Amino acid sequence: MELEQVLHRENLNRAWRRVVSNGGAPGVDGMPVEALKAYLTEHGPRIREGLTSGTYEPQPVRRVEIPKPDGKGTRMLGIPTVLDRFIQQAILQVLTPQVDPPLQSEQLRVSAGQERARRAQGGPGARGSGLRLGGGHRPGEVL
Numbered sequence: 001m002e003l004e005q006v007l008h009r010e011n012l013n014r015a016w017r018r019v020v021s022n023g024g025a026p027g028v029d030g031m032p033v034e035a036l037k038a039y040l041t042e043h044g045p046r047i048r049e050g051l052t053s054g055t056y057e058p059q060p061v062r063r064v065e066i067p068k069p070d071g072k073g074t075r076m077l078g079i080p081t082v083l084d085r086f087i088q089q090a091i092l093q094v095l096t097p098q099v100d101p102p103l104q105s106e107q108l109r110v111s112a113g114q115e116r117a118r119r120a121q122g123g124p125g126a127r128g129s130g131l132r133l134g135g136g137h138r139p140g141e142v143l
Helices: 009-022 033-053 082-099 102-121
Strands: 062-067 074-079
Touching: 009 033, 009 082, 033 082
Parallel strands: none
Antiparallel strands: 062 074
């Protein structure tokens, strides 16, 4: 990963828009998403220096208990600070295309998910059909 790509103005603006659109609760610092732009305007050079020099340290996450979907108890949820979510998003936007090519990866996820569902149901095609990664297809084809 190239740190220059992460810190590129266009990438940072996309990350900011994504974090703001996702909303979410403040982290341990109490800063709401709406305050991120002003914070970055004031502290941007210091943050950039910390990232390029390797001295930036993320804040601890705020731990909250949330109910489990089945209604039986609670689980812990970690909420990073808005600034850390912004930095994570900027990194994610650079790394994802490098490690997860969109089209082929999506096709594999859908096909693998369909295969798991067929096997779990034990219905037609439960064995020996569906996703085949070796043979039976032309190069460049997923199925």
